Structure formats: C-alpha cells, structure tokens
Amino acid sequence: MNNLESLKEIFQGFTSLFAVDPKIAVGRLVLIGLGFLLMYLGRKGVLEALIMIPMGLGMATINAAVMFFNPLDTVNAANRVGNLFVEPQAGASGSAVQNAADLMTILQIDWLQPIYTFTFSNGLIACFVFMGIGSLLDIGFVLARPFTSMILALFAELGTFVTLPVATAFGFTIKEAAAISTVGGADGPMVLFTSLKLAPHLFVPIAVVAYLYLGLTYGGYPYLIKLMVPKRLRSIPMQTPKNQKQYSAFEKMVVASVMCVLLSFLLPVAAPLIFSLFFGVVVRESGIKPFQDFIGGPVLYGSTMFLGLMLGILCDANTIMDPKVLPLLLLGCLALLLSGVGGLLGGYFMYWVSGGKINPVIGIAGVSCVPTTAKVAQKVVSKDNPHAVIMPAALGANISGVITSAIIAGIFCSLLAKLAG
Amino acid sequence: MDSLKFSLVAYAFAIVLALIIACFIPALAFVIKKLNLDRNEEPADLTMPSSNSMQEEQALAVAIAVAHSQRK
Structure with a gap:
C-alpha cells in the first residue's frame, strides 16, 4: 500500500x-x-x-x-x-x-x-416528552376557558386539514399525506407517533422536517403575527373575568384522570400519548413532588436532549437528499404556515365574539407547540404593550391544542390504519 | 377528491369531539364540587412511608441491631 x-x-x-x-x-x-x-x-x-x-x-x-x-x-x-x-x-x-x-x-x-x-423508533421518547410536558401544564387554564381554548385550537388545525389533500395531489398516498399533514398540529411527539403508525417508511424524513420547522416557528411566527394583526389589536390587554372559577389541585387531578380514560376510550390508537400527557398532569396535581421533579426534570430534559441529538444524527445527506424529502419540506412549511394563519383567524373570531375583549394574538397559541407558541404570543404583545398579559389565556389555547392534536392523530390512525398503501 | 372529503369528515369529527370535551370539562368540575369530594382536609405527605411500613422499618432496624450485637 x-x-x-x-x-x-x-x-x-x-x-x-x-x-x-x-x-x-x-x-x-x-x-x-x-x-x-x-x-x-x-x-x-x-x-x-x-x-x-x-x-x-x-x-x-x-x-x-x-x-x-x-x-x-x-x-x-x-x-x-x-x-x-x-x-x-x-x-x-x-x-x-x-x-x-x-x-x-x-x-x-x-x-x-x-x-x-x-x-x-417505537415512540417511547415521544411519550417521555409528553409526560414531561404534562407535568409542566396547569390545566386550570383550560378549565377557566374551555370553549375559547378549544375553538382556538380547532382553528389552528387548519394547516393539517388543508395540507392533507394538497399532499395527495403531490402524489403521496392518503396515509402518507395524513402523516405529513400532522406537522400542521406543530406537536412533535404527535408527528412522530402518527408517522410511525401510518407511514413508517417516511418516519425519518417526516420527523426531521417536523422538528426542523417546529424550531423555525419560534423565529417565524412573530413575523406572521405582525403581518396579520395590526398594532392596535396586538396591544389589547386581557382582563381576568371577575366571576372566573378557581379550581383546586384535586379537581384538576380528577378532571385530568377522567379525561385521560375518556379520550383513551374514544381513541385507543392515541392512548399511549394521551396517557403520557395526562399522567404528567395527574402527577403534577397529585402532590407527589419527587415524581413531578423526576418527570419534569431528568425525564423531560433527557428525552429532549436525545431527541435533538437523534434528529441531528438522522440528518445525513443520504436521507435529506432523498427526492421524497423536498416535497415534505414544502408540505411541512405549508402546514405550519396555514395553522398559524388559522390560529390567528380563530383569534379574530374570538375577538369578534367577545366584543373586542380577547386579544386576537392568542390564536397563534392554538398551534400546540407547548409552550413555545404561547411564549411567542406573549413576547410579541409585550413589545407593543408591556402591561398586556395574555399568557394564561394563551396557555389554555396551547394545552387545548395538544388535546385536539391527540384527537386528530387518533382519528387519522383509527380511520386509515387498516387502509392499504 | 377522496382525500378532500376525508379531510373534511375528519375535521368535522375533530370539531364534534373537541366541543364535547369542552362541554364535559365544566360539567365534570360541577359534579366534583356537588359531590364535595374535595374536602379541605390536611393533605397526606405522599413521600413519607405509611405507618405500617414505618413499623416494619423499625422492626427491621431492631432485628439488625440484635443480630449485630449477637455476632459481637
């Protein structure tokens, strides 16, 4: 040699x-x-x-x-x-x-x-992330405004449902299209889970595209908000209603437990994720501090670290340069953009219904990237009006976004799982 | 066309389910309040061992101490 x-x-x-x-x-x-x-x-x-x-x-x-x-x-x-x-x-x-x-x-x-x-590849890390997120969620925000939160979250799923037929027009099968379109829900674990169930051969590129774009929502959504909502409306301060009910930790725990069982009953396909999320909530409200510290600390941050690491490692040129990935990049971008637009339209709808009392910016928090989109909404509003606090209402929409994403993942998986192709 | 139809049906289904849950949440909270399950009792420290296990631990500690002294 x-x-x-x-x-x-x-x-x-x-x-x-x-x-x-x-x-x-x-x-x-x-x-x-x-x-x-x-x-x-x-x-x-x-x-x-x-x-x-x-x-x-x-x-x-x-x-x-x-x-x-x-x-x-x-x-x-x-x-x-x-x-x-x-x-x-x-x-x-x-x-x-x-x-x-x-x-x-x-x-x-x-x-x-x-x-x-x-x-x-079996979705365990997605469940761990969901447990951690659950342990950080205060469902009191949803209990305070259940209808407002759910309606905003439903509007913010626009990208999911518009992208699905667009993806089939790109030549993807309906199962592949459904897996790609869940990027519009902006819920990383849910995207991993749905692609594993419906299109395992596209799991790697979909996971990479989803998390790449979820990172970009942090940088891109503030521009979308400024484009769609004028400064006058962005500065609306949201008052807490005087007759707003306060819920004890016990009540929150019972509601979370019953919702976990009910949703699992309705959508068994999404039960692992539903269970993981509500288990986190129940641990938080049950007062078992060591469990809460463990799930909200080492489990959540350890899973997030390995998730980021794995996603980076999966971004080798052979995977990313696959001809199927370019349409995925476009469709993922479209789904998230439309979901952001849908969320803000929902914000306008609630602004109109409430007679101008609701800041339309909270609509963006219906996109269930917990808690990123709620933080983005508060950050944008604070720049225009430092005294406006929309975070509690935004978190309510955010948590409802997770619930609607789980519902949609369950519906997609249930209706399409047995379909060939 | 089929995918558009599927998408609309799935969206409608999601809307119905989400609104049912939105109705269910305050109804459930109301029932809990009515049943008065949430009495303001002193919450138990769930991280401490129960009285039974405490007794067991003490018994074990005594047994270990006795065994240790017999070995001497």
Missing part, C-alpha cells in the same frame, strides 16, 4: 466525499454548515436552543464522520459508505435489515442504535 492510499484509508471522511454522487457530497458539506448555523441560531435564542444545539452538532458531525463501512459485511466494506452512529430504520418494515441477528449486530456496533431502536 503506497503512502497516498494509506492517507485515503486514514482520512475516510474526506475520501468518501469523492466516492459518492457529487450531489450527496455537496449535500454533506451544506449540511455541515447548516448544523453550525442551527447551533448558532439556537445559542442566540432565534430558534429553540434545547433542540437546535444538540441537533445542529449531530447534523454537522454525522455528515463529517462518513467512512467506508458496512456493519453487516465487513469483508466488502469498501463498497459502501456508512457511519458508526446509527442505521436508520434498522429492523423496520422496508429496511434492508430484516432479521433479528442483523439488528443485533447493528445494535452492538452503532453506538446510538440502542437509543434509536428502543426509544425513538
């Missing part, structure tokens, strides 16, 4: 650039740059740092750490490029890895494969 070949063997990250399709090679370099950009925007607070920093570093690294490697055929490893991180969809239907022995080999070789196989 001469010196040049030795160098090629050592620096496989570089040499593998010339062994693949030039488009993929350029894609790798662009994704390395994009990874750094996401980290920078996360650190600056433009995008959600909790997801973007691990995701950005994962994205940059996975596109650098490419080598000539095939875990299932080490003799002919030079014929294939791979990595030591993860084999997406190993063991899932449609994957080359179909038998248990191959999956076990990959689990022993790829260091993030156990996290991917045992928590990510």
Whole structure:
C-alpha cells in the first residue's frame, strides 16, 4: 500500500466525499454548515436552543464522520459508505435489515442504535416528552376557558386539514399525506407517533422536517403575527373575568384522570400519548413532588436532549437528499404556515365574539407547540404593550391544542390504519 | 377528491369531539364540587412511608441491631 492510499484509508471522511454522487457530497458539506448555523441560531435564542444545539452538532458531525463501512459485511466494506452512529430504520418494515441477528449486530456496533431502536423508533421518547410536558401544564387554564381554548385550537388545525389533500395531489398516498399533514398540529411527539403508525417508511424524513420547522416557528411566527394583526389589536390587554372559577389541585387531578380514560376510550390508537400527557398532569396535581421533579426534570430534559441529538444524527445527506424529502419540506412549511394563519383567524373570531375583549394574538397559541407558541404570543404583545398579559389565556389555547392534536392523530390512525398503501 | 372529503369528515369529527370535551370539562368540575369530594382536609405527605411500613422499618432496624450485637 503506497503512502497516498494509506492517507485515503486514514482520512475516510474526506475520501468518501469523492466516492459518492457529487450531489450527496455537496449535500454533506451544506449540511455541515447548516448544523453550525442551527447551533448558532439556537445559542442566540432565534430558534429553540434545547433542540437546535444538540441537533445542529449531530447534523454537522454525522455528515463529517462518513467512512467506508458496512456493519453487516465487513469483508466488502469498501463498497459502501456508512457511519458508526446509527442505521436508520434498522429492523423496520422496508429496511434492508430484516432479521433479528442483523439488528443485533447493528445494535452492538452503532453506538446510538440502542437509543434509536428502543426509544425513538417505537415512540417511547415521544411519550417521555409528553409526560414531561404534562407535568409542566396547569390545566386550570383550560378549565377557566374551555370553549375559547378549544375553538382556538380547532382553528389552528387548519394547516393539517388543508395540507392533507394538497399532499395527495403531490402524489403521496392518503396515509402518507395524513402523516405529513400532522406537522400542521406543530406537536412533535404527535408527528412522530402518527408517522410511525401510518407511514413508517417516511418516519425519518417526516420527523426531521417536523422538528426542523417546529424550531423555525419560534423565529417565524412573530413575523406572521405582525403581518396579520395590526398594532392596535396586538396591544389589547386581557382582563381576568371577575366571576372566573378557581379550581383546586384535586379537581384538576380528577378532571385530568377522567379525561385521560375518556379520550383513551374514544381513541385507543392515541392512548399511549394521551396517557403520557395526562399522567404528567395527574402527577403534577397529585402532590407527589419527587415524581413531578423526576418527570419534569431528568425525564423531560433527557428525552429532549436525545431527541435533538437523534434528529441531528438522522440528518445525513443520504436521507435529506432523498427526492421524497423536498416535497415534505414544502408540505411541512405549508402546514405550519396555514395553522398559524388559522390560529390567528380563530383569534379574530374570538375577538369578534367577545366584543373586542380577547386579544386576537392568542390564536397563534392554538398551534400546540407547548409552550413555545404561547411564549411567542406573549413576547410579541409585550413589545407593543408591556402591561398586556395574555399568557394564561394563551396557555389554555396551547394545552387545548395538544388535546385536539391527540384527537386528530387518533382519528387519522383509527380511520386509515387498516387502509392499504 | 377522496382525500378532500376525508379531510373534511375528519375535521368535522375533530370539531364534534373537541366541543364535547369542552362541554364535559365544566360539567365534570360541577359534579366534583356537588359531590364535595374535595374536602379541605390536611393533605397526606405522599413521600413519607405509611405507618405500617414505618413499623416494619423499625422492626427491621431492631432485628439488625440484635443480630449485630449477637455476632459481637
């Protein structure tokens, strides 16, 4: 072996650039740059740092750490490029890895494969995130204004229902279209769950697209609000009604428990997510402090960290440059944009119904990206009127958004699960 | 066309279910108040062991102490 070949063997990250399709090679370099950009925007607070920093570093690294490697055929490893991180969809239907022995080999070789196989691809991590979110939610905000909150949340699902027929026009099957359109609900765990149930072969790109855009809502929605709602309406302060009922922790716990059982009864397909969310709420209201600290701390932040990391690792050029991903990028963007528009239209509707007492900006919080969209709504309003507090009403719409997203995921999965294609 | 129809049906279904839940929430809160389940009793400290387990723990501690002294 001469010196040049030795160098090629050592620096496989570089040499593998010339062994693949030039488009993929350029894609790798662009994704390395994009990874750094996401980290920078996360650190600056433009995008959600909790997801973007691990995701950005994962994205940059996975596109650098490419080598000539095939875990299932080490003799002919030079014929294939791979990595030591993860084999997406190993063991899932449609994957080359179909038998248990191959999956076990990959689990022993790829260091993030156990996290991917045992928590990510079965939806467990989505349930953990939901438990954590539940433990942070005060359903008192929904109990205070159940109809307003639910109506706003229903308006904010506009993107989901408009994107579904648009996606079928793009050539996707109705099950694939339903999985993609749930991005409009802006509920990450729900998107993971629905795509696993309805379109497991598109699970990786849909998950990546969904979380990429959920990060972007943080930066993009303030502009949408300013575009659709004039400053005069953005500054409306929302008063707490004098006769507003106060609910004790016990009442909240009973309501959450009964709703959990009722929704699981109605929509068994979405029961794991429904249970996880309401379990978090019940733990919060039951007063078991150690459980609450555990679920709201290590479980939530640990899951979010690994979720961000896995999403970044899954952003390798081979996945992102798949011809099916470009329409997914467009459809995901359309779904979230329309849901934001729908939410603000809902805000206008409630402004009209209440005789001008409700700030229409709370409509954006109907998009169930808890608590990001509620925070975005308050942030925008505070800039125009520092004395306007809309956060409690916005959180009510936000929590209802999670409930409506669960309802819609359940409806999609129930109606479409047995359909072929 | 089928997908548009499906989308509209699913939206209608979601609206009905969400509004049923919105009606159900205050109704349930009302029932809880009427049943007076939420009496203002001193809440139990759920993180502390119950009296039974406390007794068991004490019995175990005594047994360990006795065993230790016999070994000496």
